[in-house]
Amino acid sequence: MEASPTNSSRYRSTSLTSSGSFPPGVTLTDLKEAERIVNRTSEPQPSLQTVSPVVTVTPAERDTDPGKTASPEGDSKLAVRDRRRTRRERRSTGIAALMGETEDMDANEPSCADGTSSDTQPRDLRSSISLDFRKLYVEVLKENSALREKLQETQLQLSECKVELERLRQSQENGCDRPALLELERFEKKALERKAAELEDELKVLVDLRADNQRLKDENAALIRVISKLSR
Numbered sequence: 001m002e003a004s005p006t007n008s009s010r011y012r013s014t015s016l017t018s019s020g021s022f023p024p025g026v027t028l029t030d031l032k033e034a035e036r037i038v039n040r041t042s043e044p045q046p047s048l049q050t051v052s053p054v055v056t057v058t059p060a061e062r063d064t065d066p067g068k069t070a071s072p073e074g075d076s077k078l079a080v081r082d083r084r085r086t087r088r089e090r091r092s093t094g095i096a097a098l099m100g101e102t103e104d105m106d107a108n109e110p111s112c113a114d115g116t117s118s119d120t121q122p123r124d125l126r127s128s129i130s131l132d133f134r135k136l137y138v139e140v141l142k143e144n145s146a147l148r149e150k151l152q153e154t155q156l157q158l159s160e161c162k163v164e165l166e167r168l169r170q171s172q173e174n175g176c177d178r179p180a181l182l183e184l185e186r187f188e189k190k191a192l193e194r195k196a197a198e199l200e201d202e203l204k205v206l207v208d209l210r211a212d213n214q215r216l217k218d219e220n221a222a223l224i225r226v227i228s229k230l231s232r
Contacts, residue, residue: 033081133227137220144213151206154199161196165189 168189 133220133223137217137224140213140216140220144210144217147206147209147213151203151210154203154206158196158199158203161192161199165192165196168192 168185171185
């Protein structure tokens with residue numbers, strides 16, 4: 001059976017290492033680099049790019065290696081090549097972009113360290129809604145009180161107008177003969193009738209407003225009951 005290029009290269013590197021002799025100008029690190037390149041080219045390329053492990057030689061391994069003939073200049077060149085290869089592989093496989101996306105996701109993820117924040121938020125919302133409805137309820141009560149006072153005042157004015165009209169009617173029936181007085185009374189009667197009609201219209205509007213305010217009062221009371229049940 002014919003040996004593969006990978007096995008032959010490994011055999012050559014092993015034999016050279018065991019013998020301790022290298023061709024002129026060839027170091028142990030160069031042989032390892034050549035062996036890595038041969039292994040990488042001989043392996044089939046997968047459909048998806050994978051991260052190839054970067055083999056680096058530590059100072060301890062160099063000390064225990066039987067062929068300690070590599071110069072410091074060769075070691076520094078190998079380290080530079082390894083760093084460049086690592087950066088190229090990261091860019092080709094998208095590791096840096098993936099790490100950036102992970103950091104962005106961690107930064108954008110909301111902090112849930114305090115477990116009580118999710119519980120206190122609905123409670124604060126219910127309490128604020130309850131305060132708003134109570135404030136509205138107090139304002140409606142004040143408006144109802146003002147409308148009630150205005151309604152009583154309008155009813156009093158209407159009663160006075162009716163009394164005045166009755167007095168004018170009785171004086172007219174008594175047969176006063178003075179024309180100027182009759183004309184004045186007639187003018188006052190028309191003015192009072194017009195005033196009474198306006199007051200009656202205003203009274204109807206006030207009655208409608210009172211009914212609307214009562215309906216709003218009932219609705220606010222129902223809402224306050226619902227909010228008190230939800231806040232328990």
